[in-house]
Amino acid sequence: MSNRFVEKLNGFSRLSPNDIAALTAATADQRLYTARHDLIREGDRPGPVFVVLDGWACRYKILPNGSRQILAYLMPGDSCDLHVGLLAEMDHSIQTITPALVATISRPEMDDVFTRYPGIAKALYLSQLIDEGTMRAWITSMGRRASIERVAHLMCELYLRAHNIGITLEPPFALPLSQTMLADSLGMTPVHLNRVLKELRGTGAMTLQRGSLIIEDPVQLNRIAGFDENYLHRRLRTAFAGQDR
Amino acid sequence: MSNRFVEKLNGFSRLSPNDIAALTAATADQRLYTARHDLIREGDRPGPVFVVLDGWACRYKILPNGSRQILAYLMPGDSCDLHVGLLAEMDHSIQTITPALVATISRPEMDDVFTRYPGIAKALYLSQLIDEGTMRAWITSMGRRASIERVAHLMCELYLRAHNIGITLEPPFALPLSQTMLADSLGMTPVHLNRVLKELRGTGAMTLQRGSLIIEDPVQLNRIAGFDENYLHRRLRTAFAGQDR
DNA sequence: CGCAATTTTGATTTTACTCAACTCAAGTGG
DNA sequence: CCACTTGAGTTGAGTAAAATCAAAATTGCG
Structure with missing residues (x-):
């Protein structure tokens, strides 16, 4: 058994069967959300890590004047920050765009994966670096294109x-x-x-x-x-x- | 002995004397650069992690038409991405703004710190999350302010x-x-x-x-x-x- | 069908860019 | 010490890009 998240990470750096089993187990807690459902809101205390397995979601921020800035799109296989749990508050919201199948990974589970499966950790870091690159590309677009x-x-x-x-x-x-x-x-x-x-x-x-x-x-x-x-x-x-x- | 990097991380989550000693040792390899010196350029293969101990630097990108987009400012205590080493190529450049004292941490040294000093790792993750929040704020500014x-x-x-x-x-x-x-x-x-x-x-x-x-x-x-x-x-x-x- | 949301179009105003000149302060070298 | 250079900052006038305001067309759907 596998899912889009596992497939994506496996594409980054080949995972062992052990890794795949562990990841599959970690993302076993899945739930289907309707479109336009806030998974978490700005100001909320971060809980588990969200992983989008199917459908689309986005990160966004609402400004005092009511306007909205979308910060990123999450496609199947994408996840929110791995260590959000370290933060006191979310600085942005995450919302489904389409109906979406979302897995949640609890904080202890996440820690466990990081310490026991270095192969997964590496793939997760790569994934995060790519997301950061995407953010930089957005900044560049908005500023100079x-x-x-x-x-x-x-x-x-x-x-x-x-x-x-x-x-x-x-x-x-x-x-x-x-x-x-x-x-x-x-x-x-x-x-x-x-x-x-x-x-x-x-x-x-x-x-x-x-x-x-x-x-x-x-x-x-x-x-x-x-x-x-x-x-x-x-x-x-x-x-x-x-x-x- | 200590430095701005240690102080910053210590402010995030209190470090043990052991952590502090390890971090100080890891950032022992220091060098003074002149202003406007590229520490690393877009397209380069990432090497060690850079830590700015004194002075200012910035991340930037040059577009095909020659215009520049600055992506972030690095102040004393700030560092580049911790896992850059995983990437094949830099997607942006980093340059000193003022004369700057910069420490470099080799990839193996970095790995060592991550595995042996969870307290440091935690502070580093927090630091990275904050940097990401800053990027999101920049996107928001450019898009909607x-x-x-x-x-x-x-x-x-x-x-x-x-x-x-x-x-x-x-x-x-x-x-x-x-x-x-x-x-x-x-x-x-x-x-x-x-x-x-x-x-x-x-x-x-x-x-x-x-x-x-x-x-x-x-x-x-x-x-x-x-x-x-x-x-x-x-x-x-x-x-x-x-x-x- | 008929409503509601989204997309499209037009006219006008605002914002920011471009181009060009000028100021100012800090060096440099005769 | 003073002309000269240099780079950064400032100002003005004209132009281009995008926002705003308003309305019409289209689409999806119960």
Whole structure:
């Protein structure tokens, strides 16, 4: 028995059968949540570690003026911070986007895994480093990329991540994100995002419509985005293989 | 014997004399770098862990079009990622801002510390979680805060962090950051940043001139910034004590 | 079908960028 | 000591990008 979390970590650094068994056992406590359910809120005392096994979730923050900033997307196999338990309070919230199957790993269980399974620990650290790289890419996008580049860049990121865990299948890639959510991720208004999507459609690079993303010209989309897959640390290097160049 | 790194970690979770001795030994390999020296560049294979003991440094990325995005500031006591060694390549560069005393910890030494000194490991994890919170705050600033709020927010952050390690002393707080660097941190142009600083001076909240920051009205500055010190995880909660409210 | 949410479009205003010039302070070397 | 250079900071005018406000079209779904 296995799951998306195990598969993802196993892709990072090959796990032993022992590791896999331990991870599977640790993520045995699973629950199905409805869409738009807060798993934990800003200000809450952190509890167990959350692992998304199926569906999408996001980290976000609400500002005093009511606006929202989405900080990251969690796809199947992704988890929240491993050591959140050390903190007194959450500085952001985590919410499901779609109905989602989520496993929780208690703090002692987590500690146990870390001390007894160095192979898992290593894979977890790698995973965390990649998440940090993604955050840096978001900062870079928001600070120094034009809006069309930002949108293209996020699409490249999401496509590669999805492809990497095998959920893109053939061209119409299902992105369960409303334009409002995308706008809240990219620091722009929904209206402007909508116009940028139209512009991108015009370039022939990609089409995002009714929740499905079609990348018509990966090379051009990459070029528009100024996308450097290295920031995902060569994990996902082969994702576009066969499509581009 | 001790250093800023030890002091910072000791502030997070009290270390035993043993821990302190081990950390001091681990950071014994120190070197003084000139200002504007790259400790490591994007694309390099990661080597040892860097720890800034004195002076300032920053993480940054250069985009294809030549523009720069600063991703984080490292102040005395701050370090780069603990597990960078796991990665094939750096996805960003790290550069000194001022002349800086930097310790390097080799990968085996790091591993040794992690396995033999759980107290240190815990403090290091906390430190990393706080850095992540800071990144999330930057994303939030860039995405959803007006430029004057962004500037005010960064000043609050830097002031609190500096205060927390005891380098603010009395009011004129020395910020060794040019307006160009600040602009590259905040995703704006130097010209616009300059106008915003003027505006902030006009509000009476703060004055940044010739590398020294004077916070004239902490309450107002906090209000402009929409600053929630919680994102630094209550570590730095007492910093403004005696000044505000 | 009909409601509600999301997406799309248009017109206008605001914000920030660009380009260019000018100031100022701190060196440098004759 | 004074011209000269240099880099950072400042200011102004014009332009471009994105936000705002408002409304219409489309879609999903009970």
